[in-house]
Amino acid sequence: MEERIDFSRDNQIVRLWVLSTIVYGFAGLLYGLLVALQLVVPEMNLAPYFTFGRMRPIHTNGIIFGMIFSSIFATMYYSFPRLLKTPMWNHALSHAHFWLYQLTLVGAVISYHLGYSQSREYAELEWPLDVLVAIWWVILSINFFMTLVIRKEKHIYVAIWFFISTIVTIAMLYIVNNAFIPTGLFKSYSVYAGTTDANIQWWYGHNAVAFVLTTPILGMMYYYLPKHTKLPIFSHRISIVHFWSLIFVYIWAGPHHLLYSPVPDWAQTLGMTFSIILLAPSWGGMINGFLTLTQAKEKLRTDATLKFLLVAITFYGMSTFEGPMMSIRAVNQLSHDTDWVVGHVHSGALGWNAGMAFTALYYLVPRLWNARLHSEAWAETHFWLATVGLLLYVVTMWASGITEGLMWREIGDNGQLVNPNWITIVSQLTGLRWGRALGGLLFFSGFILMAVNLFITMSRKGEGFVETDLREGA
Amino acid sequence: MAHHDENLTWYEKWSHKIEEKGFTFTVLAFVAVAIGSLIEIVPFFTSDVVDEIELVKPYNAKELAGRDVYQAEGCFYCHTQMIRPFKWETDRFYGSAYSNEYQYSKAGEYVYDHPFLWGSKRIGPDLAHEAAANKSEQWQKDHLINPQKVVQDTIMPAYPHLYNEKNTVDVRQLKANMKGLRMLGVPYSDADIAAADELAGVTKGDALVAYLQKLGRDLKK
Ligand code: HEM
Ligand code: HEM
Numbered sequence: 004m005e006e007r008i009d010f011s012r013d014n015q016i017v018r019l020w021v022l023s024t025i026v027y028g029f030a031g032l033l034y035g036l037l038v039a040l041q042l043v044v045p046e047m048n049l050a051p052y053f054t055f056g057r058m059r060p061i062h063t064n065g066i067i068f069g070m071i072f073s074s075i076f077a078t079m080y081y082s083f084p085r086l087l088k089t090p091m092w093n094h095a096l097s098h099a100h101f102w103l104y105q106l107t108l109v110g111a112v113i114s115y116h117l118g119y120s121q122s123r124e125y126a127e128l129e130w131p132l133d134v135l136v137a138i139w140w141v142i143l144s145i146n147f148f149m150t151l152v153i154r155k156e157k158h159i160y161v162a163i164w165f166f167i168s169t170i171v172t173i174a175m176l177y178i179v180n181n182a183f184i185p186t187g188l189f190k191s192y193s194v195y196a197g198t199t200d201a202n203i204q205w206w207y208g209h210n211a212v213a214f215v216l217t218t219p220i221l222g223m224m225y226y227y228l229p230k231h232t233k234l235p236i237f238s239h240r241i242s243i244v245h246f247w248s249l250i251f252v253y254i255w256a257g258p259h260h261l262l263y264s265p266v267p268d269w270a271q272t273l274g275m276t277f278s279i280i281l282l283a284p285s286w287g288g289m290i291n292g293f294l295t296l297t298q299a300k301e302k303l304r305t306d307a308t309l310k311f312l313l314v315a316i317t318f319y320g321m322s323t324f325e326g327p328m329m330s331i332r333a334v335n336q337l338s339h340d341t342d343w344v345v346g347h348v349h350s351g352a353l354g355w356n357a358g359m360a361f362t363a364l365y366y367l368v369p370r371l372w373n374a375r376l377h378s379e380a381w382a383e384t385h386f387w388l389a390t391v392g393l394l395l396y397v398v399t400m401w402a403s404g405i406t407e408g409l410m411w412r413e414i415g416d417n418g419q420l421v422n423p424n425w426i427t428i429v430s431q432l433t434g435l436r437w438g439r440a441l442g443g444l445l446f447f448s449g450f451i452l453m454a455v456n457l458f459i460t461m462s463r464k465g466e467g468f469v470e471t472d473l474r475e476g477a
Numbered sequence: 478m479a480h481h482d483e484n485l486t487w488y489e490k491w492s493h494k495i496e497e498k499g500f501t502f503t504v505l506a507f508v509a510v511a512i513g514s515l516i517e518i519v520p521f522f523t524s525d526v527v528d529e530i531e532l533v534k535p536y537n538a539k540e541l542a543g544r545d546v547y548q549a550e551g552c553f554y555c556h557t558q559m560i561r562p563f564k565w566e567t568d569r570f571y572g573s574a575y576s577n578e579y580q581y582s583k584a585g586e587y588v589y590d591h592p593f594l595w596g597s598k599r600i601g602p603d604l605a606h607e608a609a610a611n612k613s614e615q616w617q618k619d620h621l622i623n624p625q626k627v628v629q630d631t632i633m634p635a636y637p638h639l640y641n642e643k644n645t646v647d648v649r650q651l652k653a654n655m656k657g658l659r660m661l662g663v664p665y666s667d668a669d670i671a672a673a674d675e676l677a678g679v680t681k682g683d684a685l686v687a688y689l690q691k692l693g694r695d696l697k698k
Contacts, residue, residue, distance in 0.1 A: 041632075041634070042600065042632060043632070045624075045625065045631070045632045045633065045634055045635075048634030048635065050634060050635060050636050050637060050638050051636075051638045054550065054551070054634040054636070055551070055554065055555065055634055056550045056551025056552055056553075056554050056555070056634070057550070057551055059551060059554045060551065060554075118549035118550065118551075119549070120548060120549065120551065121548075121592065122548040122551070122553060122592055122594060123592050124597060148499070148503070151499040152499065154499075157497050158496055158497055159496050159497065159499060159502060164502070164506070167499075167502060167503050167506050168506045168509075168510070171503060171506055171507050171510070172506075172507075172510045175507070175510065175511070175514070179514075179518070184657050184660060184661065185657075186650070186653045186654045186656070186657035187650050187653055187654075190545075190650060190653075190654065191657075192591040192592070192654070192657055192658060192661065193591050193592040194591070194661055195591070195592070196587065196588055196589060196590050196591050196592075196593070196661070196662075197527065197584060197586075197587025197588050197589075197590045197593050198521075198526060198527055198584045198587060198593070199521045199522075199526070199527075200590070200591065200592050200593040201587075201593045201595055202517070202518070202521055203518060203521075204592070204593070206514065206517060206518060239489070240486065240488075240489060243488055243489065243492045244488065247509060250506060250509045250510055251509045251510070251512070251513070252513075253510075254509075254510045254512075254513035254514055255513035255516075255517060257517070258517070260597065263561040263562060263563075264559055264561070264582070264595065265559075265582055265583055265584035265586075265587070266526075266584075267526050270517060270520075273516075273517060274517075277513070336561075336563070339561075340557055340596075340597065340598055340599035341598075341599070344597065344598065345598070411565060411566075411569070412563070412565040413565070414564065414565055414568075419568070420565060420568055420569055423569065425601070425602045426628060426629070426630050426631055429600075429630070429631070429632060430630055
């Protein structure tokens, strides 16, 4: 079936997104490592352009909107034509999307170093860049929905459901959250103020987690998992139920970022309640993935792509268990504003998101460059470096977060704070934060190994790639 | 999936239908996310979710200029500006300087904050009540230029460039900013905006310190 449709022009754009994933992955992880070091070696802050406050958004945006988004787009442009049995509707639009996106990302890096920022987490871009994002999002949407219209396959597969939801919801979030008035070429103010601004920003922020770091990643899972293992998804019933409940429930959960704040109690309680409910649809996806994967479990040993799928799905389950717990007021009392949150973020980010991005890269590069992966052994080493690095990161941040949370709140028999001096507490965390940096270094080293492995593979373009059928003997 | 064909559940039958209809599917996927959004956002505009506090005044020109510096430097990635209603927080963040009701953060304190700067990570201490710390301008300046000299073992970055004589407040931009905020409802008079002219030559560091000393000042006992 696939052979009869000409995918060559679509493949060209996917190759660009693959390269983009690697480039922003490199930059984003490097900045992550640098900001991790800045928190233990303050001399590494070089004002004005290279301080923690200006580099942290480059790390977060670079990874999320650079690396992870690129891997999502790579998968979208690869899977749409194959699942819908038609080339993308318009190749000029595919290219326009890619290049306008590049312009945005380069603009982001430069403008953050220069200190232009709306100062709202995950929505820091100043307004000209926001406008650019809106333009390429519209381009992507038109191209995608027109492809859906001209599709030759009547049935729309689960992966596409998640991509539809992603495209529609991000448009809504972005428009509502980016209501600003410009007061200069590089300066604007949010039209909302104070508690209203906080409520809307975290509605957006939390749903960036939902519709950038979760739904499209599930779309990727539903594409690569059955494609790679040649096994059907474990249960279509679970797919239906968890898809609809996931998107319905996620959108309510934002106020779990604002517990005990001046945002009205009814909003906080809704946020908390829906966050706890969210465990169920999240685990629905995790279980569906996991049970599909275990059907091929004897192949896990030989195949790095599958191993990263396993990491991704496991940490998806982990972070979506931890998140609802942290949404309970009594737990949030302790965890809010501490390194524990950072640990939670990175178990999702390094495990689930980066794990899925690696899966995509190992799957796509040999197929698109038509060459066998240079070294499975290197991929195996990458897997171990990533896993150990990730565990070190998460465990040190749990320890550090709980330590600081407890030290902040400790009150002695005399009714006074036991640790009134802030620096006493900060100094306690130094060792653990070094541990995190080491974890980051391991993770980053694994990434470099992967990049070299993939570049060598690309240089052998055309040598031939033979799909191994994982269902046959090991 | 095919193995259950004979006894499909109702939702499978329903799903089968819309799995073939791109438009319907998309509309439903939008409705699913629109419901929660409307319920959680609309009340913020239709009802009074904020009790205004008379005492809270807008930032003057210099303080606003300082706030812009705070934003540009990304201070909010390390310092929160939201004190929760716990003894261990109010004790730590100068609660004794406030009457009981204002020891922790209230919605009315933030009505002029476009955008809010509560932060989500407390690497350094909370600054919502920084004015009550009673630190001198000189202390703040020394601390910004070389934090380690003032607070041993701190991990805060040094910001010497803020006191570079040429790194001064951009008065034209500042006035545009104030006019913009006025459109959003911040009650600036023409005189308030004209006062920005006096800031020519004032360093960004001085503006930033003025902002820090405004934080929590209005409600202090
Ligand atoms: C080499 C690996 C990495 C290192 C060393 C690293 C390090 C850091 C550090 C030091 C921070 C600041 C924490 C703080 O403010 O206390 C941070 C924040 C963050 N990073 Fe990473 N990171 C890495 C990989 C990633 C990846 C792969 C992602 C996303 C897919 C990611 C997403 C984020 C996000 C969203 C935040 C903000 C968290 C928050 O506001 O609570 N990071 N990272
Ligand atoms: C059921 C799912 C989840 C729930 C209920 C949840 C809940 C939470 C909670 C309660 C916080 C801490 C808020 C605070 O006290 O400041 C948080 C922070 C965060 N979570 Fe999750 N989480 C979930 C899954 C995930 C996943 C899969 C990721 C993906 C990487 C993720 C990324 C983040 C990020 C980036 C933050 C930090 C935001 C910030 O402060 O900058 N979460 N989450």
